[in-house]
Amino acid sequence: MNKKPLLDYIHNYINLTVEEETILFSKLIYRNYLKDQYIVQQGDVCKSINFIVSGSTKTFYVDTEGQEHIVVFSIEDWWTSDLGSFMTQKPADFNVQCLENTQLFQFTFNNLEELYIEIPKLERLFRKIVERAFVASQKRIVRNFSLTAKERYQIFRNTYPKIEQRVPQYMIASYLGITKEFLSKIKSQLIQNQ
Template sequence: MNHKSLLDYINKFISLTVEEENILLSKTTNRRYLKDQYIVQQGDVCKSVNFIISGCTKTFYMDQEGQEHIVMFAIEDWWTSDLGSHITQTPADFNVQCIEQTQLIQFTYDNLEELYKEIPKLERLFRKIVERAFVASQKRIIRNFSLSAKERYQVFKTTYPKIDQRVPQYMIASYLGITKEFLSKIKSQIIQGQ
């Protein structure tokens, strides 16, 4: 598997020597998942943080009635995981499932802890990743409170144009907190210029 995209991503935040890159890569696992396979299941402890080489995933909560509530999508050069479960090593609140065939580079909890000791600047990288995830989550909460469903969809399309083209409409509706029928109505309004 090609590690170039992971190393390119890391180099946006910190500089690694060739030796440090080799140490880092020695503590990763390459995995391929089929469409619909789970990377993490609700109730299990999340064993890894995952960098996506190719593919697309959804992170969702399944309620008591069996209703999916999608909180995040992830595509190439993004991270996916139940971060809360991974950090605390307690049962996951969320499922992470592949929407497409997906290739990942995985960092287990133990390997990541070892890497922090061997290459201390990696803590800065993962702090940046967690900060970005936190900010994105906060912005999403504010959008859900302050924007109409139509406005939320328009922000989604603008912010994530690649995802809008790859993900089924009923999943986008779940992410937006609306029904797929209401999403169809919104799209019709947009096409008609309303």
């Protein structure tokens, strides 16, 4: 179990003593998931918020016609969960599925509540995580309303170059809200314009 990625992430926001680190890891679950395994399924209550040590996931929902809509990809040093379900402990709107074999640390709802009491500064850390997620979500909504598919793809490619190398094109198209054929056309245009 490699604790360093999580500790490095946490230390960007707060400092923990050795004793606090021991308390923290006593409450965490370290899990290995296989490619295609689900961490959360739509309709189930999300039991954990997850820090990815290695691997990648997609968060998506399936509409009534069976169409998959990808909301976010997550890779190393990122968090993945159905945050709304986790916070309310109500059924999940989203699925979280592993795109690769994935290792992660899981904070269960009850353990996180206990950690807030035992290490109060962890509340600041998770407030910052939720704030960042909220801002990213708002920016994505505005981009979807105001930018062309080509512009959205260029932003995706520039913002998340590591993800594009690891995710199939049809999934990127789903994330952008376009067909894989239209994404291929956009990519061809960009190559021609170079």
